[in-house]
Amino acid sequence: MTTTASRPTVAGALRGRVIKFAERITTPLVPSDYLEVINPLHFGAGLRGRIVAIQPETRDAATIVIKTGRGWRTHTPGQYVRIGVDVKGVRQWRAYSLTSETGRRDGCIAITVKAIPDGVVSNHLVRRATVGTIVQLDQAAGEFTLGAQPPCKILFLTAGSGVTPVMGMLRNLNAPDVDVFVVHSAPTADDVIFGDELRALARDGRIRLVEKHTDTSGMLDVAQLEHLVDDLAERQTWACGPAGMLDALERRWSADGFADRLHTERFRPTVVTPGAGGTVTFAKTGKAVDAGGAQTLLDAGEAAGVLMPSGCRMGICFGCVAPLREGAVRDLRTGDITSAADGVLIQTCVSAAAGACEVDL
Template sequence: MSLMSTARSRVADVVNLFATPLQASHYVELVNPLWSSHKLQARVEEVWDETADARTITLRPGRNWRRHRAGQHLRLGVPIGGRRFTRTYSISSSPERRDGCITVTVKVLDGGRMSGHLVRNLEVGTYLPIGLPQGDFVVPESTPVRPLFITAGSGLTPVMSMLRTWDIVGNMPDVAHIHYAPHRYDVIYGAELVELAARRPRYRYEAVLTREGGDGPSTARHFDRAQLDALCPDWMEREVWACGPQSLLAAVEQHFEAAGRSRFLHVERFRAALAEVPADAAGGRATFVIDGAPVSADADATTPLLRVAEDAGLNPEHGCRMGICHTCDIPLVAGRVRDLRTGDVIDEPGQLVQICISGAAGDCELALTAPAT
């Protein structure tokens, strides 16, 4: 522990004696939010537009931050219009970065409230609540590997953290990388990747530009076996990490399963893979009871109940929005909901429902707790 942090913790101990019911950390937070020990925040140090719709945000995390492993993600919260939204973003910087900062790169999604805000409105100097790094989309540190990366769009971000780390440390393995983007100008970190490939011969970079021949989608330029054979003839000898939109990941999973190589494939998703909802499935009236007060809204069969609650002006606790973190779990009081990933119907009162990946399967009532402040 440094002299500075020892002194800070002693001062905190003394202040705690007099600070009840608040902890010293609450007062310390007023001086510098990054020193707070009761919640983890990060200061926006810099914003940088990578492309027309993608922005890299440099964050200085508070003192409770734990060094990430290349490929991991974190939760980021943003207050918008008096409500707090949370999303998960891969960390694109290397853990070897010297200044203690981390970066995330956010791409605007269609109808994305939070991504739109981060890319268009976020200002330097803002403090944002963050979570600790999580995830196992990482390359093993002890075993030598020959990775094949298959990425598209902002699926590049966790891989960028890995490449930057190997570059800084100077131990670039034998890497093959296929990246999909509509046009060359859509490739985030495009110039950096080209420069890295020129400087590090063990890194082989292939950009597949799916709309470069015109604005219609070219199926010939989407992932398939023939293309993989051409771009990476030794793919059978490599371990594969894939990250990108659902359509790409589905094609990649199908291919590696057919080739009997599923166990060598690691996939990172930004959204849950959803099952087909039956054509005759009906939604219903969703009621969220918060502190005894019901709030109701119409819910169709396919919209996640988290979104239904948010559109009704509520602010349920949530994290990943894709069924991983369980932050959004709330108990079913009555009625029926459907797990949109599996199609399973849940109708047992008291059962916990992940509202980010569950839709109404008729009228339903759920007990919502007020989010912690």
């Protein structure tokens, strides 16, 4: 009994001596730093992933398959993940919808990214990222999901890259009795992200699909939706796409008296009439820049070379929060003015200068 009980103590002491010796010979680093270099996805490091595949979807969109570290928890279909990517020596954070099946055996997740004009991260991921690149990750977040029990009738209304969270739901929807209708808008048939897969689902009878090719047939007319979906009022609707489309849907659903049946996901904040703008001073760097009333503090700071924390860039994740030391800012979503006071925090991704102001960055 004495011998058996003493073994863990002896082993623990020996392990402690080995660790101390390793720390002495690796100073100023510690052994975990070297482990991080050898295996950057090991448990205990910041949550990371490694790009293992890049699959083109359209001329300007690609699916990025990422092997996650052991700290990753599974996601709910429809959620997004914040990705940290180093572009030209600067770490940029963006949020992208998860399009993969949950609980993949290979431990991978997937995001599908559409390159947008002047999009630093989206163009990098679609056109320049390489297999083997290490990216930073946050846990999945977002409430644009079907919930624990999907309704018996579903309508998905999407446009452009707005189809990405919906594809995440479709790939994980194991409910053959659910009646699913998909209405998707894109400039041409070739521009439909996941076009082949959506059409295959329609041929197999798993969904009903209407494609709206806007280059030839114009924009979706929200006022005429019942001509496409005759039981519109009976369906729970999930919509994702440009702000103008979502605004029109919200007005219609509200006017028709079933606003509670509409669930929307916005990739960008809705912008109200901008304020006057002003000079923004970034206190820690001493840099000052003249910013327009429609320009976010985040964009103004990045343009001036200030290292700005950021995340979703649409006012959801609070990854860009910073103290406002002087002056006032306008919330571009609501038009509300926030004035400097002790400890007041602002979201730089949805705030614009309302006159001269100073931010503690």
